[in-house]
Amino acid sequence: MKEILRTKVKDLLAMQAGSDVLAKGWVRTKRGNKEIAFIALNDGSTIKNIQIVVDKNADTEPVLAQIGTGACIGVQGKLVESVGSGQAVEIKAEEITVYGTCDPMRYPLQKKDTSFEYLRTVAHMRPRTNTFGAILRLRSQMAFAIHEYFHSKGFVYLHTPLITASDAEGAGQMFQVTTLDLENVPRDKKGRIDYGKDFFGKQTSLTVSGQLEGELGATALGEIYTFGPTFRAENSNTPRHLAEFWMVEPEMAFYDIKDNMDLAEDFIKHLVSYALEHCMDDIQFLNDRYDPELVERLRSVIGTEFVRLEYTEGIRILEEAAKNGVQFEYPVSWGIDLQSEHERYLVEKHFGKPVILTGYPKDIKAFYMKQNEDGKTVRAMDVLFPKIGEIIGGSEREADLAKLEHRIDELHMSRRNLEWYIDTRRFGSCPHSGFGLGFERLLLFITGMQNIRDVIPFPRTPKNAEF
Ligand code: 4AD
Numbered sequence: 033m034k035e036i037l038r039t040k041v042k043d044l045l046a047m048q049a050g051s052d053v054l055a056k057g058w059v060r061t062k063r064g065n066k067e068i069a070f071i072a073l074n075d076g077s078t079i080k081n082i083q084i085v086v087d088k089n090a091d092t093e094p095v096l097a098q099i100g101t102g103a104c105i106g107v108q109g110k111l112v113e114s115v116g117s118g119q120a121v122e123i124k125a126e127e128i129t130v131y132g133t134c135d136p137m138r139y140p141l142q143k144k145d146t147s148f149e150y151l152r153t154v155a156h157m158r159p160r161t162n163t164f165g166a167i168l169r170l171r172s173q174m175a176f177a178i179h180e181y182f183h184s185k186g187f188v189y190l191h192t193p194l195i196t197a198s199d200a201e202g203a204g205q206m207f208q209v210t211t212l213d214l215e216n217v218p219r220d221k222k223g224r225i226d227y228g229k230d231f232f233g234k235q236t237s238l239t240v241s242g243q244l245e246g247e248l249g250a251t252a253l254g255e256i257y258t259f260g261p262t263f264r265a266e267n268s269n270t271p272r273h274l275a276e277f278w279m280v281e282p283e284m285a286f287y288d289i290k291d292n293m294d295l296a297e298d299f300i301k302h303l304v305s306y307a308l309e310h311c312m313d314d315i316q317f318l319n320d321r322y323d324p325e326l327v328e329r330l331r332s333v334i335g336t337e338f339v340r341l342e343y344t345e346g347i348r349i350l351e352e353a354a355k356n357g358v359q360f361e362y363p364v365s366w367g368i369d370l371q372s373e374h375e376r377y378l379v380e381k382h383f384g385k386p387v388i389l390t391g392y393p394k395d396i397k398a399f400y401m402k403q404n405e406d407g408k409t410v411r412a413m414d415v416l417f418p419k420i421g422e423i424i425g426g427s428e429r430e431a432d433l434a435k436l437e438h439r440i441d442e443l444h445m446s447r448r449n450l451e452w453y454i455d456t457r458r459f460g461s462c463p464h465s466g467f468g469l470g471f472e473r474l475l476l477f478i479t480g481m482q483n484i485r486d487v488i489p490f491p492r493t494p495k496n497a498e499f
C-alpha cells in the first residue's frame with residue numbers, strides 16, 4: 033500500500049470525497065452490525081469525529097476485536113461521501129493499525145460517570161473527553177487572540193519574573209521560595225530566620241502579579257503587556273479562585289483611568305468576538321450540552337456599552353436593594369470590599385450588563401493606585417461580568433513620588449524593598465495605568481463553565497496539586 037501523510041480530522045471533514053487518506057486518533061465509540069463496524073475517531077483537532085467504516089471479514093475481525101473506546105489507531109482508506117446523516121464524508125477503511133489498545137474495564141472515562149467532580153479526579157485523562165477538548169482548544173485560541181490583540185496595537189510583550197522579593201498587591205498571599213533546610217533553618221543572633229543564607233540571599237516568593245515590573249517596562253517602552261502564571265496562597269476554596277492562575281497585564285504610559293477603561297472594554301469585546309468568529313464549533317457544543325444561553329450571552333456583551341459606575345453610587349444601589357428586601361449574605365455599607373454576590377447583583381439584576389466600577393475606597397485597594405482629591409478614594413477600576421463577578425482589576429497608578437512614598441509608609445510596607453519601583457517616580461515620572469485580566473475568569477465566561485477548576489488543564493487549589 034502506498035505511503036500517505038496523515039490528515040487531521042478537522043481538515044478531512046472539509047475535504048471533497050475521492051482521495052486516499054490516512055487518519056490517526058483515539059476511538060470515541062465503536063458500533064455496528066454483523067457486516068459493518070462504525071468507528072467514531074477523534075484526534076483533538078476538532079470537536080467533531082470522523083466516521084470510519086470497516087467491512088467485517090476474516091481479515092478485519094482480529095483487528096476490530098482489539099479496538100474499543102479509548103484505543104489509539106491509524107486508518108488508511110478512501111474518503112467517501114457518507115450515506116448516514118451527521119457527516120458529509122467518512123473513511124472506508126482499507127488498513128488499520130492499532131497503536132494502543134484500551135482496556136474497557138480499567139479506562140477511567142466511562143459513560144456512567146462524567147460529572148465534572150469525577151473528571152477532576154482523572155484530570156490526566158479528561159482532555160480526551162469532548163468537553164475538555166473543546167475547553168482546551170478555546171483556551172489555546174484565546175491565548176493566541178490576546179497576543180494578537182496587543183501585537184496589533186504595538187504593545188511590547190514583557191517577560192516579568194516569577195520569583196520575586198516584593199509583594200505587588202501587598203496582601204501577604206505569597207508562596208515562599210526557598211532552598212533552606214526546613215528541618216534545620218539557619219537563624220541569626222536574635223533567633224530570626226537568616227535569609228542571607230537562602231538561595232537568593234533574601235526572602236523570596238512566587239509572584240502574585242507582574243505589574244510592578246510591568247510599570248518599569250511601560251515607563252520606558254510606552255505600552256507593554258505581560259501574560260503568564262501568577263500565584264496566590266489565598267485559602268479561598270471558591271469556584272472562581274485558583275492558587276496558580278494566568279494573568280494578562282497591560283501597562284500603558286500616558287493613559288489615565290478613562291483611557292484604561294476604554295482599553296479594557298475594547299480588549300474584552302475583541303476577545304469575545306474572536307471566540308465567536310474562530311471557535312464556534314466548540315462554543316456551540318458547550319452551548320448545546322451545558323448552557324443554552326451561552327452564545328446569546330457572548331453576543332450580548334459585544335453589542336452593549338459597559339456601565340461605568342462610581343463605587344459610592346454602587347453602594348447606594350446595593351443599600352437601596354437591601355432596603356427593598358434583597359437578601360445579601362454580607363451586609364453593605366460604604367467602605368466594604370464588594371463580595372461576588374454584590375457584584376453580580378449590580379451586573380445581572382440592576383443593570384443587566386457588564387459594569388466598570390471605579391473610585392474605590394483607598395483602604396481596600398493596593399498601595400500603588402492613584403489617590404483622588406477627596407483623600408478617601410483611589411482611581412481603581414474593576415470590570416464586573418455576568419456570572420463571573422470581577423474579571424479585570426486595574427487602576428491609574430500614583431505617579432507622584434511623595435504621595436506614593438507616603439502611602440507605602442502608611443501601610444507599613446518596606447520602602448527599601450521597593451526602591452527600584454519608586455525610581456520610576458523619581459526619574460521622569462509619567463501618568464500611567466494598567467490592569468490585570470484573570471485568564472481563567474475570561475475562560476469561565478467564554479466556555480460557560482461554572483467552576484474555574486474546569487478551564488485549566490491541571491488546577492492548583494488548597495490541598496490539591498495532583499498531576
Ligand atoms: O485584582 P487583582 O488582584 O489585580 C492585580 O493583580 C493587579 N496587579 C493587576 C494590574 O493592575 N496589573 O487581579 C487581577 C485579576 C482579577 O480581576 C481576577 O480576574 C484575577 O486576576 N484573579 C484570579 N483568578 C483566579 N484565581 C485567583 N485566585 C485570582 N485572583 C485574581
Ligand code: MG
Nearest residue numbers: 414422424425
Ligand atoms: Mg481585584
